[in-house]
Amino acid sequence: MSTVAVEVTPTLPEVHYLNADYGWRSWLFTTDHKRIAWLYLFAITGFFAVGGLMATLMRLNLVEPQGALMEPASYNKLFTAHGLIMIFFFLAPSIPTVLGNFLIPIMIGARDVAFPKLNLLSWYIFMLAGSVFMLAVIRGGVDTGWTLYTPLSTTYANGHVLSAAVGIFISGFSSILTGLNFMVTIHKMRAPGMTWFRLPLFIWSLYATSVIFVLAMPVIAITLALIALERVFHVGIFDPALGGDPILFQHLFWFFGHPEVYILILPSMGVISELVAAGCRKRVFGYSFVAFSSVAIAAISFMVWGLHMFLTGQSVYAGFVFSALSFAVAIPSAIKVFNWTATMHKASVSYDAPMLYAIGFIGLFTIGGLTGLFLASLGTDVHLHDTYFVVAHFHYVMVGGAIMGYLGGLHLWWPKMTGKLYPEAWARFACLLVFAGFNLTFGPQFILGYLGMPRRYAVYPPEFQVLNVMSSAGASILAVGYFIPLVYFTWSAFKGPVAGPNPWGAKGLEWTIPSPPPTNNFDVTPIVTQEAYAYGHEEAHVG
């Protein structure tokens, strides 16, 4: 079916989930997954702004080798808060709680998630966690780095380690509940005919993410509780002065921490599969390989924590095992990249904003992944560990990768969420700014790290100034690139042209219902008879 339904003048449905009810109560006590998605969207946009402001201050400080703005103590608090906010209060919840909440039920043909009230409770827990954490930051902050290494965090650090840890501890429960909710929803709420292998790949990747949420979050919760025990009651767990073992902390932290970084990237990979299919009007090449690579990544991610500990004097042979396993994670990631690229082959590649973000993601994620090979190679890691090379590497994956995916997803589904279109030209322009600004910000940091600049440095040797200034200049372009969508999305929500149910001519259950959808999504439960991405009449089969 060639279905760019050329709607002459699409109109908004009379009643939809946004206008079904008015007043703050109807939002703050809603159990509609679509409205909860909006609650999260506002919350995490706020956290992103705060974390972004902190990044801006840091980059300003680094314009001069002696620090242009602040004392080292303040700088240290900034990167700690920036890291923790971006990871726990922006990126980890971003795609799952906004796009996931909005889309999972719709994509599988359900009316809501399995436990709607629990879903709302997760949001309240998240907000409580965020408030406790922000209070710790406002009252003076923490200067441990986001890794909270002991005995620095338990004995030597001043600042509000405890309340910050409590904030993160609470946020873990929000993630666990969301993860459980999604898993049950995907298992139990699929419409008739929606078999596992007809699920959109976005669902597969969120399923894998949910499993990690449920398994990894308890580990960090326990670890933080142990830190609290040691700080408050001086029980010797990590501090050798009290009879504890500081390496134990590193094991526990990275046993959580490495799966956590896949929590950040897996959902984005799921979004990219959707963006590529919609942007190419083509089914995703090698569907089952892409699906299983998500599962493989989730599984292997629990076995590679030791790669963060190559320098701690762990035995060379333990190092070998962790190094080999880290290399192993690269394989499923590479498989995804190849399949996306193959999907674009002989397709009809659009240059609309969502597809531009997808192409940007693939390019930047490839760089992030390949530079990861330098860190998995023991012999180069001893040079690069804890330098700006690592800072660049993980920002390529998290900002160049995960955030590009998140923004691309927002652009693809914005018309569904609001029923409105945004100005496409501005969206493309912003995407290009983000791409250029991003590379200028983090590209030079690879060189900085190789030349010997360690991370978490408030001041640095003068010979690194040129590269640091380039990086700070890039950051200001990046900031503009992130700001523009905020403006046109706001405009679009109120004044944008009406989108119609399927402005992209895309396939998938979400495009079969009105935009914005009615509160109960489907008036009649859909019966699924096709695979995901059922584009095209003829189905050629190569291979």
Added chain:
Amino acid sequence: MRFLKFDNSKAGWALQILVVLASPLSGASAGPPGDPSTSTSIFRPASTPADSILGLSLFVFAITGTIFLIVAGLLIYSAVKFRRRRNDDGREPAQIYGSNQLELAWTVIPVLIVVVLFLTAARVIHAIQDARKPANATEVTVVGHQFWWEYRYSQFDFVTANELHVPVSDPKDPSPTFLTLLSADTDHSFWVPRLAGKTDLIPNHPNTTWIDPHEAGLYLGQCAQYCGTQHAKMLLRVYVQTRADFDSWVKAQQQSSPVNAQMDQEAAEGKRIFEGTACINCHAVRGTVANGRFGPDLTHLMSRDTIAAGAVPNTPANLRLWIQTPDAIKPGSLMPAMNLSDEDFDRLAAYLLTLH
């Protein structure tokens, strides 16, 4: 390494390109060896571990660079060649499910590549970490403290701080230096890029590393594991000396501090103040009552080029400023500002200036 030998003179062309690319940005070519502005660039390795890191880096760079060019090339090709045309009529392109052969190919090839990478990297690290300590090795115990380095030369029976001296090691007849790494408080990391990769200093977990610098000169480095407020001002200075210079340095370090008879009036006053205040709880000066270990050993303070772990040059003015207001030089350091009169600080400084 037998199966892949990294000879940097053979990989010379790649090295040249990288150095040329990197030098204007890094000042890599600034200053003669020994000049304090000497860069920390790995592209000028001066010791076996650093050499093999550089070799491996070039190898990994070649492989990842090639992969990147291929992937980026295909991506750009598909995006441009198959772009949606202006006259697009909404038709959907021919659909392809996938191809098991292709999937197999792009699984197996990456697997082979990472196996090669893994083996190569493992070899390099094994050669570094399992190196045997020869009998003629110099041994130093490095203790990381919040924001400064303590060096214990147990072989020679003295302790010093912040500036590590080691003998040069002739590649034909190696005499490496082995370092035992300890921490007095929290984690630190010992990193002098031109000499070796990092090794962490972790309380209660002694680690070791070694260097065999081929050339005399000054090598800079810094603490690479975040350790608190002044992590960025915990600099490392390694003075590599000819055997003769090293021996005479050791001899000088073994001397005790000067006695009162060797000082002028003001310095002797300063010594009295030093011994009468909290200074001695934190600092040691051999031959006096001062035997504190919380701060750097000051016995031969004036033999050092810098103070406060490389933060500033060791000039009389800086020294005077430091003992009165350490925060003016290194805010957040663990040396407290003492409550003394200006004259007393002058006298103290005069005394410190005698500690050659």
